[in-house]
Amino acid sequence: MSRLLVYRAGELKNDGKRNTRETSLAKWQACDFANKAADDAVQIHGAYGFSDEYPVERYLRNSKAPVIYEGTREIHTVMQAEYVLGYRKDKELNRMLPAWDQSQLIK
Numbered sequence: 001m002s003r004l005l006v007y008r009a010g011e012l013k014n015d016g017k018r019n020t021r022e023t024s025l026a027k028w029q030a031c032d033f034a035n036k037a038a039d040d041a042v043q044i045h046g047a048y049g050f051s052d053e054y055p056v057e058r059y060l061r062n063s064k065a066p067v068i069y070e071g072t073r074e075i076h077t078v079m080q081a082e083y084v085l086g087y088r089k090d091k092e093l094n095r096m097l098p099a100w101d102q103s104q105l106i107k
């Protein structure tokens, strides 16, 4: 699900279309589920999951940061609730965002 949300947000961005709602949703869900998966991994490995002798505890620590930066889990939750309840509406863009152009890639 996270992958599809990220692809959807990326597709809109590549097309130069507004993607605030979709990107917020993708960031929130992907980061939250990565953190939950890492938490489960620590639990499954028991004491070894907690120990820094194995990489599992690092996955949990590393997956926590994205739940905080670039909009915390709570802020994205509030944003998405506002979209659903109709309290948040994206304004018209001042200008079109440039669509992704493969020919502009530096070779």
Ligand SMILES: Cc1cc2nc3c(=O)[nH]c(=O)nc-3n(C[C@H](O)[C@H](O)[C@H](O)COP(=O)(O)OP(=O)(O)OC[C@H]3O[C@@H](n4cnc5c(N)ncnc54)[C@H](O)[C@@H]3O)c2cc1C
Pocket (backbone or CB within 6 Å): 065, 068, 069, 070, 071, 072, 073, 074, 075, 078
């Ligand atoms: C690894 C890492 C790298 C970072 N890199 C950068 C960077 O490069 N540049 C940069 O500018 N910043 C960076 N940050 C900072 C990051 O953007 C902030 O930590 C983040 O925006 C949260 O702000 P805060 O720490 O002030 O927490 P606060 O805003 O004080 O929030 C504390 C808690 O309260 C919750 N909360 C706050 N307001 C509400 C609300 N209205 N409703 C519900 N809950 C709420 C938050 O979700 C959070 O859980 C980084 C943070 C980390 C962890």
